[in-house]
Amino acid sequence: MKKNEINKIECPVGKALKIIGGKWRLRILNEIGEEKRRFGELKRLIPDISEKMLIQELKTLMEYNLVSKKSYHQIPPKVEYSLTEKGKKVFPVLEQIVIFANVID
Template identity: 50%
Template sequence: MTPGQKDFPNCPVRKAMTLIGSKWKVLLLQSLRDGRLRYGELLRRLPDISEKMLIHELKELVAVGLVAKHAYPEIPPRVEYWLTESGQQALPVVDSIVVFGRQHL
């Protein structure tokens, strides 16, 4: 447990922020909402993310079950990512962020 988690182990806001609380995770969920995307396409859709950060955030989203990944045994490697059912459940949160952002542009 990280500091603070032991004090509020059942806090739903903390849990949600742990799962999707970075700008990159929200942007990745938004990018994947329409279906499967390859790594390179995600990199093109988020041109200001570093490759290291993209790999890190995708690994975390896969680890918590919001995103699924399939690596094809090909040369060059082809990897696709898509939202799981749990990832789809996060989309209303992403939609709310979109509405809030539009109101404050």
């Protein structure tokens, strides 16, 4: 079996979940949305996340190139997170998830 066939073993759902699965990633992507969000702002928007998880997940999302970061070299520091073009591709997923959430009860 060739290396570039290995990707095809796994179903697309499994593949996507490796990237946007887990407790926090979709929520973070959702809160960033079309905006530029500061770290502290995201913390407020997702009150139940710990700082550790927020920064850890942001880091991972940046590795996947779904999120980008701009640091202003000020004291106290200021950073802005936003979605990359690739990151914006989750919008339709989020849209459907929100619809699903409203349809269940």
